[in-house]
Amino acid sequence: MVMDFSQIRRNEHLPARIASQIGREISDGRIAPGEKLPTEHILAKTFGVSRSVVREAIAQLRNEGLVETRQGVGAFATDFEHRQSIRIEQGNLADHASFQSLFQLRLPLEIEAAGLAAVNHTAEDLVKLDEALEQMTGGEKWTEKGVLADLAFHRQIAASTHNEYFLLFLGFIAERIHLAINTAREAAVLTEIVEVTIAEHVAIRDALASRDPIRAREAMRHHLHGAASRLDLQLKVY
Amino acid sequence: MVMDFSQIRRNEHLPARIASQIGREISDGRIAPGEKLPTEHILAKTFGVSRSVVREAIAQLRNEGLVETRQGVGAFATDFEHRQSIRIEQGNLADHASFQSLFQLRLPLEIEAAGLAAVNHTAEDLVKLDEALEQMTGGEKWTEKGVLADLAFHRQIAASTHNEYFLLFLGFIAERIHLAINTAREAAVLTEIVEVTIAEHVAIRDALASRDPIRAREAMRHHLHGAASRLDLQLKVY
DNA sequence: TATTGTACGGTTGTCTGATAACCTTATATG
DNA sequence: CATATAAGGTTATCAGACAACCGTACAATA
Secondary structure (H helix, E strand, C coil): CCCCHHHHCCCCCHHHHHHHHHHHHHHCCCCCCCCECCCHHHHHHHHCCCHHHHHHHHHHHHHHCCEEEECCCEEEECCCCCCCEEECCHHHHHCHHHHHHHHHHHHHHHHHHHHHHHHHCCHHHHHHHHHHHHHHHCCCCCCHHHHHHHHHHHHHHHHHCCCHHHHHHHHHHHHHHHHHHHHCCCHHHHHHCHHHHHHHHHHHHHHHHCCCHHHHHHHHHHHHHHHHHHCCCCCCCC | CCCCCCCCCCCCCHHHHHHHHHHHHHHCCCCCCCCECCCHHHHHHHHCCCHHHHHHHHHHHHHHCCEEEECCCEEEECCHHHCCEEECCHHHHHCHHHHHHHHHHHHHHHHHHHHHHHHHCCHHHHHHHHHHHHHHHCCCCCCHHHHHHHHHHHHHHHHHCCCHHHHHHHHHHHHHHHHHHHHCCCHHHHHHCHHHHHHHHHHHHHHHHCCCHHHHHHHHHHHHHHHHHHCCCCCCCC
16 A cells, blocks of 8 residues: 655645745845845745745744835845844754753853842742742652743742843753653652752742842852752852 | 734734733633644634634644644643743843843853853963953943944853853843843943943953852852942842 | 544634735836 | 826735634544
């Protein structure tokens, strides 16, 4: 029996495919920055799709900051310096060096966040922090739920800074890191040293509660360096 | 004659506005994660625009990872675990508090970057750094070109860490900040104290060149706090 | 009863064609 | 020469249609 997979594989979002194709033209420099793209009509003809699809593709590129469109003029390739959003492909973090780099970035942010949270947190913040801590210490020690509680703990610290951007960036970064860890199945390693981890979290919490930014920063630094060494990361430090 | 302002005002880029409006519904939790959005037809009716515009808006949200669409079923708000990107609406930074928050976030990143750059930079990095510095000190002191050189200087420091994420995040943040400053026309204030700023930059450069991370961090911290006070920001510090 | 097949309504995906808004360029006009 | 106007091209938006696909309800079958 012969199956025709080329027919079945026809799917996977037409505009996205065309967008990445045009995007590659730009990234590879075949369309120089500032240069005008072909008109929508021409692109539609070239790819053999309708103008709607081309428009959606271009809209996506514009959203990523790769092109700018001017009504009545055309679409132009921009250079990649001013894009409107940050994006991390999950695949990138499979690489150990890349993962380590992201962790290195997280370090100063978490430390600073701990310091700010120590100063800015409210009573409600502390309650939520304790709830997350509760879930970590509770019965089933390091299940999926425990990992989520760990995430929630750090997220709550970011929220306790009352700085929207710390929450936005740290939430994003921590999420990527935890996801990368999970897919790498390194969580197994963590099971054994869970007591240590919890103790470090408690130390952070206590420093926060006593509104001591210096101690909070130090506790967070200690925790992250511990976590890093457990993950076999070699972070620069001085 | 009655005008319906609840409908979208249509002076510029309709889909982007609708996207951010729907996006806010999701971010603020009025549409719960996993919940289904109204159909495109209904959304089109609600906003008083055509389905094409709604589709482009949803495409944008999907690109940002806030919604997922399934053909024949509908569009769903994703739980923010798989949000693939960070985005900052430029309008948000018009608010002084928000601008200050972003600057506060930038602080620890720049400082850490300075420390890492002091350790990791290569000879070429230093050359590029000096080129940026050259453009700042050159003839026309604080024109648009000078501002760009300032940006390039900080960008080069981020690059000198040889950590892709520092470059990605700091480049992004610094860009937003400089844009916000420019649109607020606060650049005029900077004109007078340009000598101070340049001196601070030189101090950073020298610390970097001598591969002294502690001094580099301190120089960067001093510079940013100086810049902050010039911008009338009140940053938390301890 | 339990499983499978099928028809149906609803939703997103794509196509087509038209009109509006806008920009650039060329031409006419004084 | 400078300015106004017309023309043509391009993107933005609109409207309506059909295709592809999904979930469900219900009938058919074993």
